[in-house]
Amino acid sequence: AKNALEAAWALKPPRPPVHAPQGIVFEDTDSRIGVYGGVVTITAAADESDIEYYRVYMVSGAGFQLESLGDPIPATGELELTLDLNSSFVPSQYARSLVAVSGNSSGEMPARLHGLVPHADLVDYAVPLLGPKSAVWRGKRDNRPGCVNGSLILRRAADEASISEYHVYWRTANGTRGPLVGSIAGAGFLEPGCKGPSCALIDQSRTRDGDYVYERGAYENNENAKITASGPARVEVTFFDTEDYYDTLTLGDVELSGNLTDTSLMPRIVELPKGRFSIEWSSDESVTANGWSFQLEQSGAVAELAVDVPEVLGIGFEVVPAYGAEELVSAAIFVDITHSSSSEVATALAGDKRRLTASEPPSVMQDAASAHDAEEPLLLAEVKPKQEKEAWLRQTRSNSASPTRVVWSENRPAQLSEVAARWGLVRSSFTVSGLDEIVCVQPSIRAALSQVVAAQLPGVKDTGVRLRSISVVLVKETEAIASREQHSSIVKVDVEIEPSVAAAQTATALDRIEAQLILLAGGRQAARRFDTALNEGLMASGAPLPSQAGPRRAVFGTVQQLSPKMLAAATVPVRPAAGGGGRRLRGAVFPEFV
Secondary structure (H helix, E strand, O other): OHHHHHHHHHOOOOOOOOOOOOEEEEOOOOOOOOOEEEEEEEEOOOOOOOOOEEEEEEEEOOOOEEEEEEEEEEOOOOOEEEEEEEEEEOOOOOEEEEEEEEEEOOEEOOOOOOOOOOEEEOOOOOOOOOOOOEEEEEEOOOOOOOOEEEEEEEEOOOEOOOOOEEEEEEEOOOOOEEEEEEEEEOOOOEOOEEEOOOHHHOEEEEOOOOOEEEEEOOOOOOOEEEEEEEEEEEEEEEEEEOOOOOOEEEEOOEEEOOEOOOOOOOOEEEEEEEEEEEEEEEOOOOOOOOEEEEEEEEOOOEEEEEEEEOOOOOOEEEEEEEEOOEEOHHHOEEEEOOOOOOOOEEEEEOOOOOOOOOOOOHHHHHHHHHHHOOOOOOOOOOOOOOOOOOHHHHHHOOHHHOOEEEEEEOOOOOOOOHHHHHHOEEEEEEEEEOOOHHHHOOHHHHHHHHHHHHHOOOOOOHHHEEEEEEEEEOHHHHHHHHOOOOOOOEEEEEEEEOOOHHHHOOOOHHHHHHHHHHHHHOOOHHHHHHHHHHHHHHHHOOOOOOOOOOOOOEEEOOOEEEOHHHHHHOOOOOOOOOOOOOEEOOOOOOOOOO
16 A cells, blocks of 8 residues: 555656647638648747647537647747648548647647637638529519619529539629629539440430430440439439349439330339439340430529619629639629610620620520520520639630740640540640740740649649640730739740549549649639749759749639540640650741640
8 A cells, every 4th residue: 555655646647738829720722622731820839838749630510629630740939830731631520620739748738619729710612613504684674763673593503513602793884893792502503414334325415495315225235324413303214125123224212124115104203302313324244125215304403583773883793603702703604784674684605705685586596595505495685705804814714815926836646645545634724924935945944834733733743744835925915914913024835734544543633633723723822832833943944034023923724624535526636645845936926726
């Protein structure tokens, strides 16, 4: 007993720190929904006498500690410490905040909300990947002078996975954005789409009412296809003849198999509830039959915003897709209501540059709709190209409108690379200030540009970035960019990007590259990091650079994802998988490359 008492007396109790860090800041920089990345910044405690390290934990909305994030951060005496998350993370289901605690060899402060330790809310940063397809203004008769009364009818984006809402603003006569009119909530809408090796064997069409028709005639062994969409939806199976039990068509939770054509079950109606669903087709390795056909009627593609305001504050409405506070301005559409009377409609189609007046006959309006999308039934009246608020944004998204002189172009062989032939690639362009035609064509500069772009994109190696051409931006576009910042000269670089073979194995590899390029075009923290890496890469190239005031900056333009089928059907050769030389061009102005 004496020995036990002496041992207990000699044992020192744990003494975790009593001084907490002063603050924690975290801003998500990963544009994928539900995935977080970036740098955690911790403001050290005012007194670090009992602190050996700091640690970051996720905590639930109720304030309880969940798993830790990253490694402990040693206390160095510096006021600000950072935890660089080298790879993005997906928080646990109940995680709502991050807290920073101090610790030493005997313990840590408790990681709880509303205690001594500071916390930062987990705010998911994401940028919409798509925009609305069209917007229609339907005015109502209103005898009140100066009032605007009617409905803005919106055709939702093809996939709303990255859209939480659509913001509707007034657009003024001089092209600037006016006050917010209202918002239309996203509904998770998804147009039907087919994935799988047998999708090309299925006949797909649209009815005049906009329903989707899928038909598979006499089929073969080992077919597999999956159609995904959002409900509510109604499926009407009009013909069905497959090998009983082994060859199946599964509509949500309903599985069909066998010869049902000559029974009272045809037509078979299946109601699919709200939310995302799938229709799966598969046949086994033996015995085939005559196939099947069904018609899919989908709800929820259209949303409506009632507008009743006492004052006209612009010439129309600008509709912008958003995820939280982040907007994809390049996908906005504009509806001009100045030419529509109280009983007429005005319509805008995404990406359509035609302009029609509301007084044109219905046949002309329907022709314009067919030119936009032959399978999408739409009313048409007023179509106007979108205007950008900032001049430097406007020029980056309409590069083809300004003349450029190509000074270098790659030698492109006729065959696709292995990655492009199997999975496709992403095409984009960017302008760089402070480079001239003498410097930009040097191999070391071209290599530096490829390396900088590759380093900023997920799953991309240096050899996966191919410069297609380098052009000198002529005076008209230079003046537009100079309105933001004065530079001596500007070059435009057209690039093709493909993921590494390992990264391409995932279905979202090209989507992730495209999303990051859109993020770079947004001008936020990602763009600032790219500019820093660009200046460092150009300096490290060893090439003599033109003198200029201030750092060089890059502005990214339109992003285009090209599938293998699109590349194979192209009339111009596409790039190889690995590096090559190029040709330098002088003395002529060339049109934009396709």
